[in-house]
Amino acid sequence: MSPANLQANFAKIRKKILRRALQELARGADLRADFEGQVERFNDLFEQVLSTGDTGWLDAVIHDWVNAYTQTDIAEGQKNASALIAFLFQLASETARDALGKGEALELIASIQPAFIYALDKAARLEMESRVSYFTNEIASVQQKLERLDRSKSNFISVAAHELKTPLTLIEGYTSMMSDASASPGQQGSMDLFLQGVRTGVQRLRQIVDDMIDVSLIDNNMLSLNSQPLWLSHILDLLHKNLEETLKERNIELEIRRFPGSQAWLYVDPERLYQAFLNLLTNAIKYTPDGGSVVVNGRTLPGFVEVTVADTGIGISPEDQALIFEKFGKLGRAELHSSSKIKFKGGGPGLGLSITRGIVEAHGGTIWVESEGYDESKCPGSTFHVLLPMRAKPTDPRLEKLFGDLTAFKEENHVEKETRTDPAAA
Structure with missing residues (x-):
């Protein structure tokens, strides 16, 4: 079959291919219009391939489809350009069998198959490059996070040592002075000062420990609210x-x-x-x-x-x-x-x-x-x-029974304020 006849036969079925593709893949008016434009563009270029025998006509649309495949699509495993091209070949083959004579259909399918294989191969290679780039960046990002966590761990150990050492040093120093002062008469004033120093150190230690407990509760979704x-x-x-x-x-x-x-x-x-x-x-x-x-x-x-x-x-x-x-x-x-x-x-x-x-x-x-x-x-x-x-209400039903609905209280409070400020009410 001559290129002109191939192009003519493809032209006969392209509208049916488009209609079936829209029914199968496009949902919503905005998506439908955009998808229709993309498929029409592919079909226009595919006719050029049939006319000239040059599959390079498809390069631009394949690049655009692959580039439109976002990082989110990659992460979520969404359908990609190669899947769309394979689906269009399936539709073209089925539509050719339904709309053309058996001989014309087989000859058209045999003629378009190499072009679709070229498009699939090119899209698959470009998508693989895109995936490799995406996952390389993801690995680098994870590596950076791990390095940052490792630095944070090292910094925390150093900082925690200082945070804990300072109040412990205070407690140790003041208890030593208390021991010396207890052996001397008339040192009650000094003892009070030393005790205050010990209390300060203990309070700081308690605060550090409480913070660590709070972090653990938050991490495990166990922080309770009163x-x-x-x-x-x-x-x-x-x-x-x-x-x-x-x-x-x-x-x-x-x-x-x-x-x-x-x-x-x-x-x-x-x-x-x-x-x-x-x-x-x-x-x-x-x-x-x-x-x-x-x-x-x-x-x-x-x-x-x-x-x-x-x-x-x-x-x-x-x-x-x-x-x-x-x-x-x-x-x-x-x-x-x-x-x-x-x-x-x-x-x-x-x-x-x-x-x-x-x-x-x-x-x-x-x-x-x-x-x-x-x-x-x-x-x-x-x-x-x-x-x-x-x-206006607590999220816990038990507390709602205890405190009730604040909306009523707000309204009563508002009326009470108006009564106090209204001269006629005096």
Whole structure:
């Protein structure tokens, strides 16, 4: 059969091929229109192959189809370009048998088969290259993560040794002095001072151990919440009061603004939420130079209240922003560690922000950070965002029986306020 006759016979069946391909593969108007254009383009080029005998006409469309196959498609094992080409050959063969005479159909199928084999081979090779590139990058990414984890492990061992050694040294030193003082009369004042030093060391040790336990609970989804109705402003005001000495020591101003939602009733665990915001404020103070400021603000969103903690500190690099909520994600230098948690850039075991994220997520919320980058001279600062759901009822049915529905309380409280401020009611 001449090239012209082959081209003519293919032209007879191409619309049927397109119609069947659309029925089988395309779902939705947008996808249907795009897919129709792609198949029509392939068929146009395939007619050129039949006319000229040059399979190179198909190269461009094969490249485009393979390149459209994304990394997500590779990861999820989606159908690829070679599968589509094989399917089109199957449709062309079946349609030729149905629409053409037996002899014409067999001759057309025999003629188009080499071109489809060429297209399949080229698509398969390009896809293999794409897969090799994808998995090579994935392996490199995993390798980088493993190296980072290994560094984090080594850093944590070093930091943990310093963190634990400091309070132990305090306890050892003060107990030694207590032993000496106990042998001398009239040393009660010194004994009280020594006991306070021991208590400080024990408290720091307990805090480190508690943080490690909290991380373990969060990792195993075992962090339990004792939720009750509460105003956010109560927690924030208590934090301001308890941080007064720290703020004075570092000459840092903490401003807690009243914002919409700060006096909205929320079902939260007061102790855990206090712990989360204490970690955020401690972190802000730690990485803000003396004389700087920290501002707590917020707003309400549909179904949520957002709290922001913004500082005028040294900022966070984009690389650290991606890791800062991971365990050991932000470890300072071991030589900077001390029993003081608010020393400028003093670091810590790198668990605080990971615990904060776990607490926020356990409440059904989310947390993220924004910063223009790390710069100790310009101090671009950082802003942490905490998004918490505003619930009128606790998620635990047992607590709902205890506390009831806050919606009714809100309405009663609103009416009571209006009554107090309405002159006609007096």
